[in-house]
Amino acid sequence: MKIISGIYWDQGRRETNQDSILLQQVRTDCGRVLLAVVCDGIGGLKQGENASGYVEERLMEVFYRETVPLIQRRKVRKLILRSLLRCLYEVREELNRYAAEREIDLGTTMSLLLLWKRQYLILHLGDSRIYHYQERRRRQLTKDHSDGGNRLTRCIGSFPYQAPDIRFGRRWGKCGFLLCSDGFYRKQDEKGFSLLRPAEIESTQQVQKRLEEMAKLVLKRGEKDNLSAIYVKVY
Numbered sequence: 001m002k003i004i005s006g007i008y009w010d011q012g013r014r015e016t017n018q019d020s021i022l023l024q025q026v027r028t029d030c031g032r033v034l035l036a037v038v039c040d041g042i043g044g045l046k047q048g049e050n051a052s053g054y055v056e057e058r059l060m061e062v063f064y065r066e067t068v069p070l071i072q073r074r075k076v077r078k079l080i081l082r083s084l085l086r087c088l089y090e091v092r093e094e095l096n097r098y099a100a101e102r103e104i105d106l107g108t109t110m111s112l113l114l115l116w117k118r119q120y121l122i123l124h125l126g127d128s129r130i131y132h133y134q135e136r137r138r139r140q141l142t143k144d145h146s147d148g149g150n151r152l153t154r155c156i157g158s159f160p161y162q163a164p165d166i167r168f169g170r171r172w173g174k175c176g177f178l179l180c181s182d183g184f185y186r187k188q189d190e191k192g193f194s195l196l197r198p199a200e201i202e203s204t205q206q207v208q209k210r211l212e213e214m215a216k217l218v219l220k221r222g223e224k225d226n227l228s229a230i231y232v233k234v235y
Contacts, residue, residue: 051107130178198233
């Protein structure tokens with residue numbers, strides 16, 4: 001598995017950036033293993049940046065401590081999933097304690113992509129998104145957990161535990177994955193999305209440039225939210 005990837009992270013026109021992004025990859029005896037995560041702290045609550053950052057910090061720890069070793073030992077995907085779900089449950093407990101001590105509520109969206117061999121795993125809570133590109137086709141792999149407005153119906157944070165959506169899949173040929181926060185995709189059009197077709201992506205620098213172009217498009221259309229995106233081409 002070969003990978004070309006890039007990231008975009010900007011506070012947009014907000015005073016603070018409550019988004020967090022994580023992109024890690026490791027070479028193993030089984031080939032490359034990649035973890036990508038986009039989290040968007042809930043702006044209507046306090047310390048959204050702390051919630052999003054903490055979720056990604058813990059996921060990175062588990063990736064190196066448990067996920068990669070499980071893949072190297074060729075363990076079944078059920079064990080890999082169980083490890084990640086246990087991490088998310090523990091994170092929710094810790095955020096609950098943190099919030100109770102300060103008498104606040106806090107939370108974040110989370111869209112996670114794990115790639116290894118020809119397999120992928122998605123865990124998802126909230127209204128950040130993951131798209132899949134194959135040739136000239138693009139499809140959304142995640143479902144928005146929102147009421148159609150600004151209110152989230154599911155997230156991770158100082159609330160009762162909510163299990164993430166889980167999706168396993170297999171990749172074929174050249175394909176791409178875009179993970180992004182709502183500020184990045186909300187005012188995007190098909191012309192913008194088409195900049196990331198896998199056949200046209202040849203380098204990390206090109207990914208960076210095209211993500212920047214997409215961000216400029218939505219900012220010109222009046223987007224004010226934080227903008228975060230990760231793009232991964234796999235071939």
